[in-house]
Amino acid sequence: MDYSANHVTLRGSLYELPAFSHENHGKRFYRFSLEVERLSGTVDILPVLVSEPVLCAMDLSGGSMVEVSGQIRSFNSRAATGRRLVISVLAETLSACEGQPHNEVTLAGTICKVPVHRKTPLGREICDVMLAVNRAYHRADYIPCIFWGRTAELIAGCQVGNTIELTGRLQSREYVKVLDEGSQRRTAYEVSAMTAARTSM
Numbered sequence: 001m002d003y004s005a006n007h008v009t010l011r012g013s014l015y016e017l018p019a020f021s022h023e024n025h026g027k028r029f030y031r032f033s034l035e036v037e038r039l040s041g042t043v044d045i046l047p048v049l050v051s052e053p054v055l056c057a058m059d060l061s062g063g064s065m066v067e068v069s070g071q072i073r074s075f076n077s078r079a080a081t082g083r084r085l086v087i088s089v090l091a092e093t094l095s096a097c098e099g100q101p102h103n104e105v106t107l108a109g110t111i112c113k114v115p116v117h118r119k120t121p122l123g124r125e126i127c128d129v130m131l132a133v134n135r136a137y138h139r140a141d142y143i144p145c146i147f148w149g150r151t152a153e154l155i156a157g158c159q160v161g162n163t164i165e166l167t168g169r170l171q172s173r174e175y176v177k178v179l180d181e182g183s184q185r186r187t188a189y190e191v192s193a194m195t196a197a198r199t200s201m
Helices: 052-056 149-156
Strands: 006-014 019-024 027-037 043-051 065-079 082-097 102-111 116-119 125-135 139-148 163-179 182-199
Touching: 006 043, 006 082, 027 052, 043 052, 043 065, 043 163, 043 182, 052 082, 065 102, 065 139, 082 139, 102 139, 102 182, 116 149, 125 149, 139 149, 139 163, 149 182
Parallel strands: 043 082, 139 182
Antiparallel strands: 006 027, 006 065, 006 102, 019 027, 027 043, 065 082, 102 125, 102 163, 116 125, 125 139, 163 182
8 A cells, every 4th residue: 555645636627827836946837727616516726736848748639628637735835924835736747638527636644733523513523634645755745634424533533643545626715814914815725535544554
């Protein structure tokens, strides 16, 4: 079993065109947002980061939708308003296609904060977890995950240091952050788990 699994496949419509983001070790990266509709009709607007070679290799003749295959990445942004965990999808492949919207995530990693178990006003069980997913060069991505129902009960019994694997979808959620200078509307990204299981090393 690969305990550092991190894979995401998205298929949706371009919400905005790619724009230059930054340069790292001589490689240029571009950022764009992908609009992916859920079965419920709710739409997630998801951030994608792609290197210039992968973007330039994209064949635009394949259809009206865009399919992204890659990994979820995170980094801590240190701004004047405080630290923020920035989540994006790093595209390894990019292609134009036709088909239905698709949003599938597979992760395996280590719980790095005490799980937060709670209930909705309607009594539905929820558990929030921060998952550390290893990648190359002794680095890790820290990915917020949310579990529901019986899966939430299972994960709530886990401890920091336990390893879990899950499948789910990457979703966006708007919220209002109250700051000293006033309130600010922000977007959070998290993986909503469909299935989950504890693993042992």
